[in-house]
Amino acid sequence: xxxxxxxxxxxxxxxxxxxxxxxxxxxxxxxxxxxxxxxxxxxxxxxxxxxxxxx
Numbered sequence: 001x002x003x004x005x006x007x008x009x010x011x012x013x014x015x016x017x018x019x020x021x022x023x024x025x026x027x028x029x030x031x032x033x034x035x036x037x038x039x040x041x042x043x044x045x046x047x048x049x050x051x052x053x054x055x
Contacts (some may be wrong), residue, residue, distance in 0.1 A: 011044045
């Protein structure tokens with residue numbers, strides 16, 4: 001019997017209903033809002049070099 005372990009990380013992009021705003025949520029808990037989906041993914045994939053937006 002073999003044991004399989006996973007070190008995958010979860011990145012999420014959520015659409016805010018009623019707007020054109022997307023919210024990117026990094027596995028570290030940082031969030032970023034923008035209207036450009038490419039910009040959201042660039043920000044998410046730049047971990048750990050990105051900064052979280054202040055709420």
